[in-house]
Amino acid sequence: MKVPFEEVPELVASRRVYIQKGHAYVAMNQVVSLVVTQFRSHLSKALVLTNRKWTSIIREQEKDRLTPIVEALSTSYLGPDYSQPKEYAEISLNDINQVAKTSFPLCMRHLFEKLREDHHLKHAGRMQLGLFLKGVGLKLDDALAFWKAEFSRKVGAERFDKEYAYGIRHNYGKEGKRTDYTPYSCQKVISSTPGVGDHHGCPYRHFSEENLRAALGKMGVSNRALEDVIDKVRNRHYQLACTLTFEAVHASSCDAGINHPNQYFSESQKIMESKVNLLYKTLLITYVVAGPLVARASGACDHLREFGAVKEAAVSQCRNSRKLTDRMPFGCVVLEL
Structure with a gap:
């Protein structure tokens, strides 16, 4: 079959x-x-x-x-455990800032931002974010480098190696009983009980309404969609609130609903990949024989590269097209990427 x-x-x-x-x-x-x-x-x-x-x-x-x-x-949660990434084999340290903005659910985005801000997370926060990153494909060596870069700014590299590196290797099944720990499902995240100074848990359940509104606004959720999300939160439908957030941020429906943070990431990456593929297939760069217009087209490529949608090869192709336009008395060259 x-x-x-x-x-x-x-x-x-x-x-x-x-x-x-x-x-x-x-x-x-x-x-x-x-x-x-x-x-x-x-x-x-x-x-x-x-x-x-x-x-x-x-x-x-x-x-x-x-x-x-x-x-x-x-x-109860009976879905995939996301112990190993499926559609997207891995992310690198170079990718992590970009995908955190575009594809992390709010619970993981909040932990990521707090780690960047405070250069530290308590144990439960490290577990929640660390296993999520493992599930989306961050390899052990990159995970150690990622956590060490942040924690060293607060506790020093030597203390990190002594007190924190073991826990990261343990999560990847390289220490202790060598258990292959799985990322937390939505139900596990929702049922956690963060205390003072903790940042783990589900923002839809554990944030105040004021803080939740601010966080959703930062993600780009429109006012109308935000009210729908808040309505679900008030009725304690936290996963449905996350689903509505996903749909608002990605301008795309999620019929299956969000049941796992790594599912959120996976579905987001599918949408981002489809948008990038569409861009590659349909983006037509027109170069007119005039310095300012060529420069303007070149600047557009820089903007797209910052967005993360145009590969270096495509940018190079745009730059090199000046040679083609120079050979034409008037008109333009259209390149399909």
Whole structure:
């Protein structure tokens, strides 16, 4: 059976299928994995739809029948554990600042910003952010370099090596029992209880409304969408609030809902990748034989490169196109990247 490879992540991860041009060839005795993935997807979408239609009136009407069942659904998580990144194999230290802005959920973005600001996080915060970064593909060596660069500014490199490096290696299964620890699900993050000086947990649950509004505004959530998010928070639908945030930030629907911080990242990266691919295919750079206009086009490439959407090769191609325009008496050259 020929299916898109992302529909059988377990088989791909264990190298039990043949992959060619984005498709996996699944043997009949392995179809159960495909069925399970499809079932989870449909179930997740149905639960999100139920949550959106679950009003206080219905809750009261069904308090003796459906209410206990529906409200108990949020206490368990049966989805992927994100112990290993699937679609996007790894991120590097050079990528981390950019992807933190575009693809981190609010809970991880808050921890990341606090780490950059204070150069320290307490144990629970280090666990929550560290395992998330592991799940999105930050390799052990890069993780050690990342945490050391921040902590050394406050506690010094020697103390970091003695007191903190072990914990990072432990999370990657390189110390102690060598357990392959998995990133925290939304339910685990929501159920945590941050104390004074802690920054872990779920902002939708643990932030004051004022702080939450400020954080969402910083992410670029519009006023209208923000009110929808706050409404879900007031009704304690924290994961649905995160889903609405995702949809507002990415201008794209998320039918499956957000159930895991690493799922948020993965879905965000899919959208960003599709936008970049579309840009590469449709961006037409026009160069008119005139110095200021050529310079203006060159400046546009710099802007796009800062956005992270144009590769060095594309920028170089734009620069080199001046030679083509110089050979033309009048007109333009159109390049498809």
